Amino acid sequence: MNAKMLNRVLSVVTPALLLLAWEVASRTQIIDFRFFSAPSAIFKEFVVMLESGELLKHTLISLQRIFIGFTIGTVSGVVIGLAVGLIPAVSAALKPIIDATFPIPKVGLLPLVIIIFGLGEASKYAIIAIGVVYLVIINTVSGVRHIERIYLDVGRNYHASRLMMFTDVALPGALPMIIAGMKISMGVSLILIVSAESLAAKSGIGYLIWTTWQVFEVEKMYVGLFMAAVLGACLTALLDWLERVMIPWKRV
Amino acid sequence: MVRRLTRLVGVLTAILAAIAVTPSRAADKVAPTTVRIGVIGILAEAGLYVAAERGYFTEEGLNVEFLKDMVGADAFPGLATGQIDGVGGSFGPELANAVLRGVRIKLVAGLNSYIPGWDAGALTIRKELIDNGRVKDWKDLKGLKIGITAPLPNMTDFFASRYLAQGGLTFSDVEFVTVPFPNMISALKTGGIDAAHTSEPMTTLAVDNKIAVKWRPVSTYAPPGLTVAILQFGPSLLDKAPDVGERFVTAYLRGARYYDEALARPDGKAEIAPILMKYTPLKDRSIYDRISFSYAPPDGEISVTGLEAMSTYYATHNGPNAGDVSKLVDDRFQKAALKRLGLYKKSGG
Amino acid sequence: MVEPKLRLRDLNRRFMLRDRAVDALAGISLDVAPGEFLSIVGPSGCGKTTMLRIVAGLETATSGTVEIMREPGSTRPLNAMVFQQESVFPWKNVRDNAAFGLKARGFGKRERYEMVQPILDKVGLRGFEDALPHQLSGGMKQRVAIARAFANDPEIMLMDEPFAALDEQTKLILQAELLRIWEESRKTVMYVTHSIDEAITLSDRVLVMSARPGRVKEIIDIKSAFPRPRDIAAVKSSPKYGEFFGRIWSLLRDEVMAASLVSA
Numbered sequence: 001m002n003a004k005m006l007n008r009v010l011s012v013v014t015p016a017l018l019l020l021a022w023e024v025a026s027r028t029q030i031i032d033f034r035f036f037s038a039p040s041a042i043f044k045e046f047v048v049m050l051e052s053g054e055l056l057k058h059t060l061i062s063l064q065r066i067f068i069g070f071t072i073g074t075v076s077g078v079v080i081g082l083a084v085g086l087i088p089a090v091s092a093a094l095k096p097i098i099d100a101t102f103p104i105p106k107v108g109l110l111p112l113v114i115i116i117f118g119l120g121e122a123s124k125y126a127i128i129a130i131g132v133v134y135l136v137i138i139n140t141v142s143g144v145r146h147i148e149r150i151y152l153d154v155g156r157n158y159h160a161s162r163l164m165m166f167t168d169v170a171l172p173g174a175l176p177m178i179i180a181g182m183k184i185s186m187g188v189s190l191i192l193i194v195s196a197e198s199l200a201a202k203s204g205i206g207y208l209i210w211t212t213w214q215v216f217e218v219e220k221m222y223v224g225l226f227m228a229a230v231l232g233a234c235l236t237a238l239l240d241w242l243e244r245v246m247i248p249w250k251r252v
Numbered sequence: 253m254v255r256r257l258t259r260l261v262g263v264l265t266a267i268l269a270a271i272a273v274t275p276s277r278a279a280d281k282v283a284p285t286t287v288r289i290g291v292i293g294i295l296a297e298a299g300l301y302v303a304a305e306r307g308y309f310t311e312e313g314l315n316v317e318f319l320k321d322m323v324g325a326d327a328f329p330g331l332a333t334g335q336i337d338g339v340g341g342s343f344g345p346e347l348a349n350a351v352l353r354g355v356r357i358k359l360v361a362g363l364n365s366y367i368p369g370w371d372a373g374a375l376t377i378r379k380e381l382i383d384n385g386r387v388k389d390w391k392d393l394k395g396l397k398i399g400i401t402a403p404l405p406n407m408t409d410f411f412a413s414r415y416l417a418q419g420g421l422t423f424s425d426v427e428f429v430t431v432p433f434p435n436m437i438s439a440l441k442t443g444g445i446d447a448a449h450t451s452e453p454m455t456t457l458a459v460d461n462k463i464a465v466k467w468r469p470v471s472t473y474a475p476p477g478l479t480v481a482i483l484q485f486g487p488s489l490l491d492k493a494p495d496v497g498e499r500f501v502t503a504y505l506r507g508a509r510y511y512d513e514a515l516a517r518p519d520g521k522a523e524i525a526p527i528l529m530k531y532t533p534l535k536d537r538s539i540y541d542r543i544s545f546s547y548a549p550p551d552g553e554i555s556v557t558g559l560e561a562m563s564t565y566y567a568t569h570n571g572p573n574a575g576d577v578s579k580l581v582d583d584r585f586q587k588a589a590l591k592r593l594g595l596y597k598k599s600g601g
Numbered sequence: 602m603v604e605p606k607l608r609l610r611d612l613n614r615r616f617m618l619r620d621r622a623v624d625a626l627a628g629i630s631l632d633v634a635p636g637e638f639l640s641i642v643g644p645s646g647c648g649k650t651t652m653l654r655i656v657a658g659l660e661t662a663t664s665g666t667v668e669i670m671r672e673p674g675s676t677r678p679l680n681a682m683v684f685q686q687e688s689v690f691p692w693k694n695v696r697d698n699a700a701f702g703l704k705a706r707g708f709g710k711r712e713r714y715e716m717v718q719p720i721l722d723k724v725g726l727r728g729f730e731d732a733l734p735h736q737l738s739g740g741m742k743q744r745v746a747i748a749r750a751f752a753n754d755p756e757i758m759l760m761d762e763p764f765a766a767l768d769e770q771t772k773l774i775l776q777a778e779l780l781r782i783w784e785e786s787r788k789t790v791m792y793v794t795h796s797i798d799e800a801i802t803l804s805d806r807v808l809v810m811s812a813r814p815g816r817v818k819e820i821i822d823i824k825s826a827f828p829r830p831r832d833i834a835a836v837k838s839s840p841k842y843g844e845f846f847g848r849i850w851s852l853l854r855d856e857v858m859a860a861s862l863v864s865a
């Protein structure tokens with residue numbers, strides 16, 4: 001067995017062992033079933049919720065919110081980041097505002113976002129976009145500023161237009177950093193959507209987790225937590241794939 | 253509101269922390285025994301606060317700590333592990349689910365009941381709909397947007413089922429909008445909702461601001477004598493130290509009685525208001541002159557028929573079926589307290 | 602003499618390193634004839650790259666003038682530089698890298714792809730048009746950089762040690778290729794190198810620079826001894842080659858020693 005296969009086996013066996021330990025601990029009353037439940041009971045509930053379509057409904061709506069909010073945040077983050085990174089006047093105008101507002105915990109902005117964007121879908125998109133845009137801006141700026149000088153020299157030597165400097169040099173040059181920013185902000189998106197949904201929504205994974213806990217439907221809550229984890233894993237895998245496709249020259 | 257998720261995380265951590273923790277209560281006879289009670293911090297819990305302020309708990313050798321917002325599902329892990337001794341709260345589906353899962357919780361005394369003349373709850377309707385004559389009778393509730401605080405089934409929609417029934421209506425005749433309690437007034441103001449079951453002081457605040465009208469008192473649609481807030485004990489008082497539980501209920505009943513008597517006096521409000529201002533978010537003294545106070549049953553009685561009505565409602569609306577609700581009640585403590593205090597007789601009444 | 606293609610007059614460049622002034626170039630005056638291949642040799646740090654960057658417009662002179670003459674009516678770009686470091690864009694494939702200058706000049710996709718293909722063929726990159734740089738060898742990457750410069754068809758080519766990082770065999774092959782391409786196009790070239798051999802075999806004239814601050818120490822005429830087209834093997838076996846080599850080497854040795862004394 002080579003190391004790669006061993007790693008693959010480990011990545012399956014470890015979670016399986018943990019689940020087994022959980023199940024055993026629950027059955028032997030080492031942990032309190034009433035609050036921790038057990039994987040088998042959660043799985044049973046999972047199947048029930050899957051068959052009723054309830055789980056899929058909540059997952060898809062969360063996914064849609066993340067997707068739209070994330071796209072808005074990433075696209076505007078890249079555009080703003082490129083401008084700040086390449087145009088000194090834009091940097092002078094925006095950098096202080098960005099630096100000052102970046103440390104505000106985005107979850108704390110939720111009530112404000114709800115006041116501005118209402119209780120509907122727009123506020124969900126907005127809070128995710130806000131969470132994403134900062135990380136993408138900051139990474140894009142730093143990506144642009146760390147582009148090797150030689151590439152900018154080539155651009156200047158061939159009299160590339162400002163637009164071409166954006167699209168052909170700065171953007172691809174900063175892409176590794178941008179994607180790194182996207183990966184971090186995906187985690188942030190999940191946290192924000194779950195919070196936003198538990199605060200003001202009628203659907204979504206966060207709503208599921210919060211409301212089922214409110215009425216003490218423990219297994220359902222764990223199914224919600226599990227789905228949030230699955231969602232996180234899938235979205236991370238998606239971004240890893242995106243990274244491989246978009247920046248093949250950085251492949252290690 | 254925003255803290256919900258943080259709280260959820262906190263609760264999960266608390267569960268984890270609680271696994272191996274068995275509280276070691278020093279059964280010292282001199283030092284007062286500490287009792288931790290989860291509360292919401294609302295007017296319906298008045299009896300508890302009066303008892304605390306009058307020193308009745310201290311007289312029983314108890315040091316009572318109120319843990320704000322530690323109620324409902326958030327409180328179950330703490331109750332099960334003995335980190336919390338009791339809670340004040342309503343009978344919602346979470347309680348039925350917890351009991352069905354084997355969490356040991358019993359209803360030991362009533363904190364607040366809906367009886368005629370004490371209309372701390374009401375069906376509140378957007379003023380515009382009354383002014384323009386849109387709503388005159390029960391049947392006019394048809395087509396309105398009804399505010400509820402949680403997804404079905406829960407307590408506010410239980411009330412909705414009751415007042416809609418007064419006009420021969422069902423859920424399909426109205427539209428439900430989920431609004432957390434703190435946002436109810438603004439939802440009424442913006443027309444996000446047209447009607448809702450509200451409690452004090454929200455009803456009075458909405459009326460004061462000419463946003464809504466206190467249309468029908470809760471006693472016109474709730475099951476008669478419904479106990480909406482109930483003192484509940486966990487295993488630490490039920491099993492380990494029932495004597496402490498008895499002393500607690502005794503002190504509480506003295507508080508409830510003092511509260512009841514005080515409000516019967518002309519100057520009573522002036523005495524009670526500062527106590528409630530201390531323990532609840534309602535800090536404006538003048539509003540206490542206009543609100544309807546909550547009725548704290550002076551003998552701590554719990555209306556089982558009212559609970560049955562709620563339980564049946566939950567069970568028939570995709571909620572948990574708690575079975576025989578009389579089994580949820582444990583009247584040992586109330587009985588012991590009444591033995592010491594005797595039945596309540598309103599002085600002068 | 603015909604009008605020069607490039608005219609440098611009294612070029613000075615001073616860098617400030619904190620509070621210390623570093624004179625990289627001191628009074629460079631030079632004419633380069635159209636179609637001339639001029640090599641520049643000099644000790645490390647004498648300002649060769651600086652001179653090329655000033656001609657390329659990537660750096661400004663502290664004083665002095667640079668003039669690049671254009672043929673009347675020409676729309677060709679003034680210069681294209683092949684850099685000392687690796688400079689192909691890792692995110693563009695070979696074809697798009699080679700066509701970068703053409704894209705900047707506004708040629709459409711099909712047009713510029715058609716324009717770069719013959720040059721890619723000439724530098725031996727046929728079949729690798731779609732490859733990304735990380736899939737190429739160091740020599741192939743340098744070919745891409747050269748193709749990019751040639752494809753832009755500039756008035757003057759600036760090449761800064763384009764083969765310095767390559768192994769000896771690859772270097773020999775690329776030198777021969779460069780010579781062939783250059784003889785076809787007869788571009789004006791300024792070619793910086795550390796290799797005396799390279800300077801002699803490729804150039805019409807060799808400019809030997811002094812140690813920092815860089816000055817024109819001597820300009821050696823090779824062309825009259827080795828007319829075009831040239832055969833590298835024949836050049837190397839000629840006795841004149843040895844003479845040139847000895848001459849340039851002795852000039853350089855003095856300067857390299859001067860440079861190491863200064864820095865010691």
Ligand SMILES: Nc1ncnc2c1ncn2[C@@H]1O[C@H](COP(=O)(O)OP(=O)(O)OP(=O)(O)O)[C@@H](O)[C@H]1O
Binds near residue numbers: 616647649650
């Ligand atoms: N941007 C700069 N800031 C400060 N000093 C510089 C800068 N660029 C070059 N120099 C200095 O100018 C001098 C000439 O540098 P240059 O790169 O032109 O040398 P070179 O002849 O190309 O050397 P090499 O053969 O090693 O490439 C050096 O002393 C260098 O340190």
Ligand SMILES: [Mg+2]
Binds near residue numbers: 650761
């Ligand atoms: Mg150099």
